[in-house]
Amino acid sequence: MSAGPGITVTGASGRMGQMLIRTVAASGRAHLVGAVERPGHEWIGKDVGEAMGGAPMGVTVTDDALEAFAPAQAVIDFTAPAATIAFAKLAAQARAVHVIGTTGFSDDELEALVPAARHSVQVRAGNMSLGVNLLTMLTEKVAKALDEDFDIEIVEAHHNQKVDAPSGTALMLGEAAATGRGVALGRVADRGRDGITGPRERGHIGFAAIRGGDVVGEHDVIFAAAGERIVLRHIATDRAVFARGALKAALWGQGRAPGAYDMLDVLGLGDG
Numbered sequence: 001m002s003a004g005p006g007i008t009v010t011g012a013s014g015r016m017g018q019m020l021i022r023t024v025a026a027s028g029r030a031h032l033v034g035a036v037e038r039p040g041h042e043w044i045g046k047d048v049g050e051a052m053g054g055a056p057m058g059v060t061v062t063d064d065a066l067e068a069f070a071p072a073q074a075v076i077d078f079t080a081p082a083a084t085i086a087f088a089k090l091a092a093q094a095r096a097v098h099v100i101g102t103t104g105f106s107d108d109e110l111e112a113l114v115p116a117a118r119h120s121v122q123v124r125a126g127n128m129s130l131g132v133n134l135l136t137m138l139t140e141k142v143a144k145a146l147d148e149d150f151d152i153e154i155v156e157a158h159h160n161q162k163v164d165a166p167s168g169t170a171l172m173l174g175e176a177a178a179t180g181r182g183v184a185l186g187r188v189a190d191r192g193r194d195g196i197t198g199p200r201e202r203g204h205i206g207f208a209a210i211r212g213g214d215v216v217g218e219h220d221v222i223f224a225a226a227g228e229r230i231v232l233r234h235i236a237t238d239r240a241v242f243a244r245g246a247l248k249a250a251l252w253g254q255g256r257a258p259g260a261y262d263m264l265d266v267l268g269l270g271d272g
């Protein structure tokens with residue numbers, strides 16, 4: 001008899017997909033029941049364990065998400081915004097917990113996720129690691145304690161295959177800083193400075209993105225004033241931290257009321 005809830009992983013061949021499959025399989029607290037890839041992918045029809053270069057796992061990679069979600073109590077999804085919107089509807093149909101790690105959503109795309117959360121548990125976070133979620137709390141606290149004499153800048157670094165910027169984590173940290181300051185991030189965010197930008201505007205929150213090599217994910221929140229600087233930093237060296245958080249969310253979501261949740265809820269670090 002297999003332990004714990006059945007889990008389907010989407011984007012199975014991806015950097016996070018493979019890490020998630022290994023994490024679920026090794027956990028002893030859940031078991032893999034499905035693996036989804038995009039239509040036309042070379043892994044379709046293959047056993048996912050063999051496709052990853054290891055022993056068979058008894059799960060065949062499919063592009064039929066509905067079929068792969070049917071036996072699942074949770075779907076862990078680190079893919080791309082358009083795919084995640086489609087998966088949200090299917091996860092709601094299957095009444096499966098939908099754990100969303102995907103980043104790079106536009107405001108309209110985030111809105112498109114809302115209806116599905118009325119029928120299923122949706123846990124979404126731009127970063128599922130314990131460390132980053134703690135860092136968002138610290139960022140909010142420090143931003144609240146300091147006035148606008150301290151310029152807030154968020155600098156992130158990632159591998160050269162990342163397609164979105166600023167990172168989902170940088171935006172989470174920006175939201176936390178804006179909340180601490182009591183302002184809306186959309187009104188004060190400076191994204192992508194280039195050319196003759198003029199002096200920095202007081203009260204704004206700046207973002208800068210570095211892309212190179214195999215960097216897993218690094219984030220600095222800088223509070224810079226005349227004569228001193230505070231830097232809050234998180235460095236991820238192993239994608240396992242994200243996968244462990246995602247599995248924790250999938251387990252936490254079992255039996256919860258439908259709704260939209262984040263990792264602070266899962267980790268018990270939220271308001272309530």
Ligand SMILES: NC(=O)C1=CN([C@@H]2O[C@H](COP(=O)(O)OP(=O)(O)OC[C@H]3O[C@@H](n4cnc5c(N)ncnc54)[C@H](O)[C@@H]3O)[C@@H](O)[C@H]2O)C=CC1
Binds near residue numbers: 016
């Ligand atoms: N929230 C978090 O803690 C983390 C979030 N991420 C985010 O997760 C996402 C994926 O990251 P990576 O694994 O590095 O990317 P990746 O490019 O290695 O993997 C994405 C996978 O999704 C698959 N995919 C795309 N469209 C699909 C569809 N319609 N159906 C099925 N599969 C589809 C691709 O074929 C690919 O295998 C990104 O948005 C990234 O920013 C990454 C790490 C941590």
Ligand SMILES: O=C(O)C1=N[C@H](C(=O)O)C[C@H](O)C1
Binds near residue numbers: 159166
């Ligand atoms: O694409 C990545 O790799 C990562 N994406 C997430 C983000 O956009 O912040 C989380 C992590 O930093 C790795």
